[in-house]
Amino acid sequence: MNAEPSFDLTGRVALVTGASSGLGHRFARVLANNGATVIAGARRADRLEKLTEEIADTGGAAHGVALDVTDPGSVKAALDAAEEIAGTPTILVNNAGTADMTFALEMSDEDWRRVLDVNLDGVFRVARDGAKRMADAGLSGSIVNIASILGLRVSRRLVSYCVSKAGVVQLTAALASEWGRHGIRVNAIAPGYFATEMTDGYLSSPAGQEMASAIPLGRHGAEGELDGALLLLTSDAGSYITGVTLPVDGGHSLEVMA
Numbered sequence: 001m002n003a004e005p006s007f008d009l010t011g012r013v014a015l016v017t018g019a020s021s022g023l024g025h026r027f028a029r030v031l032a033n034n035g036a037t038v039i040a041g042a043r044r045a046d047r048l049e050k051l052t053e054e055i056a057d058t059g060g061a062a063h064g065v066a067l068d069v070t071d072p073g074s075v076k077a078a079l080d081a082a083e084e085i086a087g088t089p090t091i092l093v094n095n096a097g098t099a100d101m102t103f104a105l106e107m108s109d110e111d112w113r114r115v116l117d118v119n120l121d122g123v124f125r126v127a128r129d130g131a132k133r134m135a136d137a138g139l140s141g142s143i144v145n146i147a148s149i150l151g152l153r154v155s156r157r158l159v160s161y162c163v164s165k166a167g168v169v170q171l172t173a174a175l176a177s178e179w180g181r182h183g184i185r186v187n188a189i190a191p192g193y194f195a196t197e198m199t200d201g202y203l204s205s206p207a208g209q210e211m212a213s214a215i216p217l218g219r220h221g222a223e224g225e226l227d228g229a230l231l232l233l234t235s236d237a238g239s240y241i242t243g244v245t246l247p248v249d250g251g252h253s254l255e256v257m258a
């Protein structure tokens, strides 16, 4: 039998947080290329304008909305705007994130909170508010949270980041267990290392190059290598997948025996 999974997203409305750069920018383009109307959210409005123009040039539909995931009023306003422009988003990609490279002994309460606010509280807030609108409208949907392999293992000088991403992994499973009955699937992608504004400096350093050679596939991730996971989890191809965190990391998170 030929398997014919459908990755088509025609008619869906997708909200991508942190769409102004890096992985989120790519996710917005991929979802639009596969038929979704994309609501691209972030704080840097100029970047969003450029992104939505690029998507329109390739025949897709996208709209930028100002969004700060740490601000409940901003999340509400972005979802209101999305509903007005395109309808209730039934795909949410919780991608906005930040990191703080500080050793734990030097980390202030404010620094700790800033990372948790964006990476964990922000994901919960957008997921809860978005899911509530789907449930109220009687719509099923798919939420994809962007975790990290640092939610599955740890790295020095990134304690707040590691804890926030481990929280996203548990949040994903816990929300999936509650929202399945509304037809809302909740999954996470745990990327390995990909070159973006967040990681560029480190990946091109000697330490970053050395790390690449220890990865089973022998390299960091390349642009486009998260597309398949994103489309699987957001589309009907993944209609029976919920509660999972899918590492996309070239085997980086494996415990490799010598």
Ligand SMILES: NC(=O)c1ccc[n+]([C@@H]2O[C@H](COP(=O)([O-])OP(=O)(O)OC[C@H]3O[C@@H](n4cnc5c(N)ncnc54)[C@H](OP(=O)(O)O)[C@@H]3O)[C@@H](O)[C@H]2O)c1
Residues within 6 Å of the ligand: 017, 018, 019, 020, 021, 022, 023, 024, 041, 042, 043, 044, 045, 067, 068, 069, 070, 095, 096, 097, 098, 118, 146, 147, 148, 149, 190, 191, 192, 193, 194, 195, 196, 197, 198, 199
């Ligand atoms: N690159 C990697 O190797 C890697 C690996 C694992 C996981 N990740 C995760 O992937 C996600 C994207 O990261 P990236 O590598 O693409 O980094 P990036 O280029 O720095 O992108 C981060 C995005 O988050 C947005 N953002 C930050 N704070 C925000 C806030 N308060 N409200 C709304 N948006 C906010 C930024 O937009 P504005 O500044 O315009 O608001 C930006 O678009 C993050 O969750 C990151 O932890 C990345």
